[in-house]
Amino acid sequence: MAVMITEECISCDACASECPVAAILGDDNEKNPYEGEYFYVKPETCVECVGHADTPRCADVCPTEGAIVWDMPYTTDFEEYYAAGNEEGKYMIREHKKKGLMLPSVKAQSFMEEIGMDVRESHADVAASF
Ligand code: SF4
Numbered sequence: 001m002a003v004m005i006t007e008e009c010i011s012c013d014a015c016a017s018e019c020p021v022a023a024i025l026g027d028d029n030e031k032n033p034y035e036g037e038y039f040y041v042k043p044e045t046c047v048e049c050v051g052h053a054d055t056p057r058c059a060d061v062c063p064t065e066g067a068i069v070w071d072m073p074y075t076t077d078f079e080e081y082y083a084a085g086n087e088e089g090k091y092m093i094r095e096h097k098k099k100g101l102m103l104p105s106v107k108a109q110s111f112m113e114e115i116g117m118d119v120r121e122s123h124a125d126v127a128a129s130f
């Protein structure tokens with residue numbers, strides 16, 4: 001990842017069109033593990049806007065405090081974290097026909113290195129970091 005959308009989300013739809021890599025799914029998308037509840041960020045796709053913007057664009061436009069929070073980097077250091085979360089239904093990581101589950105070992109993603117692990121572990125509000 002990644003950033004993560006929480007149950008604080010009010011499904012206002014301000015964020016999805018702002019994402020430069022189409023990582024955000026609406027609450028009506030069947031690939032969203034929280035379908036019918038709130039929006040979802042695909043951790044295997046989110047690049048934390050690295051190379052696109054100075055700050056995560058989704059959080060810049062989100063009107064709801066606590067709806068978009070930090071998650072762990074989508075790197076091999078967190079392979080088990082994402083694999084376990086996928087098993088639990090917390091994530092719905094894409095399954096590639098040939099490559100299998102698109103875990104960090106298959107394709108790691110960029111992340112904002114300046115964001116500390118304590119901030120990520122506590123799932124702190126993204127907008128509060130800037
Ligand atoms: S941080 Fe950037 S890449 Fe990630 S979901 Fe938000 S807008 Fe998309």
Ligand code: SF4
Pocket residue numbers: 005008009010011012013014015016039058061062063064067068
């Ligand atoms: S902008 Fe915030 S509240 Fe609106 S859909 Fe996205 S995460 Fe939810």
